[in-house]
Amino acid sequence: MAEYSIGVDLGGTNLRAAAITKDGIIVEKISGSTNLSEGRDAVISDIVDAITRIKRKAGAGRLAGVGIGVPGFILIEKGIIVGSNNLPEFEGFPVRDEIERRLGTQVILENDANAAAMGEKWMGAGKEVDDLILLTLGTGIGGGIISRGRILHGFVGMAGEIGHMTIYPNGNPCGCGNHGCLEKHASATAVSSMAALLHLGDNVTSEDVYKMAAAGDEKAQMIFASMGTALGLAIGTLVNIFNFPLVLLSGGMLPAWDLFAPPMMKEVERSFTFRNTKTTVGKATLGNEAGLYGAAYLPFQALTATIS
Amino acid sequence: MAEYSIGVDLGGTNLRAAAITKDGIIVEKISGSTNLSEGRDAVISDIVDAITRIKRKAGAGRLAGVGIGVPGFILIEKGIIVGSNNLPEFEGFPVRDEIERRLGTQVILENDANAAAMGEKWMGAGKEVDDLILLTLGTGIGGGIISRGRILHGFVGMAGEIGHMTIYPNGNPCGCGNHGCLEKHASATAVSSMAALLHLGDNVTSEDVYKMAAAGDEKAQMIFASMGTALGLAIGTLVNIFNFPLVLLSGGMLPAWDLFAPPMMKEVERSFTFRNTKTTVGKATLGNEAGLYGAAYLPFQALTATIS
Numbered sequence A, B: 001m002a003e004y005s006i007g008v009d010l011g012g013t014n015l016r017a018a019a020i021t022k023d024g025i026i027v028e029k030i031s032g033s034t035n036l037s038e039g040r041d042a043v044i045s046d047i048v049d050a051i052t053r054i055k056r057k058a059g060a061g062r063l064a065g066v067g068i069g070v071p072g073f074i075l076i077e078k079g080i081i082v083g084s085n086n087l088p089e090f091e092g093f094p095v096r097d098e099i100e101r102r103l104g105t106q107v108i109l110e111n112d113a114n115a116a117a118m119g120e121k122w123m124g125a126g127k128e129v130d131d132l133i134l135l136t137l138g139t140g141i142g143g144g145i146i147s148r149g150r151i152l153h154g155f156v157g158m159a160g161e162i163g164h165m166t167i168y169p170n171g172n173p174c175g176c177g178n179h180g181c182l183e184k185h186a187s188a189t190a191v192s193s194m195a196a197l198l199h200l201g202d203n204v205t206s207e208d209v210y211k212m213a214a215a216g217d218e219k220a221q222m223i224f225a226s227m228g229t230a231l232g233l234a235i236g237t238l239v240n241i242f243n244f245p246l247v248l249l250s251g252g253m254l255p256a257w258d259l260f261a262p263p264m265m266k267e268v269e270r271s272f273t274f275r276n277t278k279t280t281v282g283k284a285t286l287g288n289e290a291g292l293y294g295a296a297y298l299p300f301q302a303l304t305a306t307i308s
Helices: A042-056 A095-103 A112-123 A189-198 A207-215 A218-242 A254-268 A272-276 A289-303 B042-058 B093-102 B110-123 B189-197 B206-214 B218-241 B254-268 B272-276 B287-303
Strands: A004-010 A014-021 A026-033 A063-070 A073-075 A080-082 A107-111 A132-137 A141-148 A246-250 A280-283 B004-010 B014-021 B026-033 B063-070 B073-074 B080-082 B106-109 B130-138 B141-147 B246-248 B280-283
Touching: A004 A042, A004 A189, A004 A246, A004 A289, A004 B206, A014 A042, A014 A289, A026 B073, A026 B080, A042 A063, A042 A207, A042 B080, A063 A095, A063 A112, A063 A289, A063 B130, A073 A107, A080 A095, A080 A272, A080 B106, A095 A107, A095 A289, A107 A289, A107 B073, A112 A132, A112 A141, A112 A246, A112 A289, A132 A218, A189 B073, A207 A218, A207 B026, A218 A246, A218 A254, A218 A272, A218 B218, A246 A254, A246 B004, A289 B141, A289 B280, B004 B042, B004 B246, B004 B287, B014 B280, B026 B042, B042 B063, B042 B093, B063 B093, B063 B110, B063 B130, B063 B287, B073 B106, B080 B093, B093 B106, B106 B110, B106 B287, B110 B130, B130 B218, B206 B218, B206 B254, B218 B246, B218 B272, B254 B280
Parallel strands: A004 A063, A063 A107, A132 A246, A246 A280, B004 B063, B063 B106, B130 B246, B246 B280
Antiparallel strands: A004 A014, A014 A026, A073 A080, A132 A141, B004 B014, B014 B026, B073 B080, B130 B141
């Protein structure tokens, strides 16, 4: 087999890994669950086992390296996760070095949304461009920014926190300490909370609201209009700041595109730069695979990069 | 003399040029006025004359190139100015190519705020970092973003329009077609218009308001608090998006720092990333020279750059 790389996507509930060639072909893929209840050491062992298993299955090719996408802020030089709600046990722990030690292979740790953005640039909807912004619409809103073909990290690795852009200065409070963060007005969680405010039922999920809206419920439709408006405000500002050719949306909320995209685009139109350049706002195409592709791409990029 | 470069700063009222060595030493400087009333051709002749004069004065050194900072959006590959309120006669005109033709020297055209950001990175407050954001607080608010040591352009050159970030979704209308743009709430013009709303007098300038506030006038102080709050909202969001180590402010409003900085920093504190990293929000140090330095640096950078 040709040279390959291993991408890992560590989520709060799932652990997935893939061996991917330099041409972007997935040759092996495995998935399992993240056993957080068994503690940090068990999760690290699961990651190491998954990588070892997939390495064995991939056979004879040269392994370029391992990339791991994880939720939370990454201190990129130290390889440490901070502020991850999904992985509290990893807070401040040198997880990259520990995995490297056990594997005997170099590991790159990356924020999951950043990895997904890189994946879309490598093999997905962003193949034709060098610059893009990805927003992942899930229980929160993650962001990944690809600038000149590389992930924009900022100086400690926390760049791309698009979910925490202030959209409404006096908006909903956020766990980050801010008010009016995008993700408090446009995530799946925000959709559920608006449903509760509108008395659409107890414990209504964003998927329930989607079904109600698709069936014609006006309150449910209002919720998606509100979500789309918040998203559009953020995207319009991002277009003015970056003037990138492509803004992609992905994540669990994407099936509701037809409901939220029209009000979203109405707000994006506020941007002078959007109206005067050919910015595309569209759907990511790799779905859950984006993070695997992006994580796997990072070791290849690290090998070829001299100037960033 | 050593190798040098010529930086030009073309404003709505002033035309300035400097010959600067590779070490950042200004060896010659001239300034004049921009005679817009005499038409586009006269202004171009003035620019070419200024460059020719300073080239003659600079003497024997090798000229690396010419950089020109201008207000307005620049279509960077085409070297064309679009949407400049200060230079309407240049709209859509291939100004770079025309100046190149007359000079017989390669010219780089750049947005003035981008040039100023580059200048601060080269010889000013940003010397120690590779990544910074500059906000110029004048009649409008310009922005320049330096990422990995280079100006962030976006795909047509319009990146960095920080003055048009949406701060208040239902805020003041802006000529760009948006509502609630930062510059409609935090520029010198915004300060004047708030003064009019508070009946502080007819045709009150931002400098008048500053003097009133410094003398203890509570309404005038409220205006700077309002201006600082809007700025802080924008900067907090920029910190969350970029995680850059440095955000600089410059421009005619900078003397009012003590009035607007406290409310500004209160809003910046909303950013999780700001609270958890050592982001500095501070004053630019080169004043009006920043644009000259930055414009002069661009030809040097173009000569050394292979990978951007």
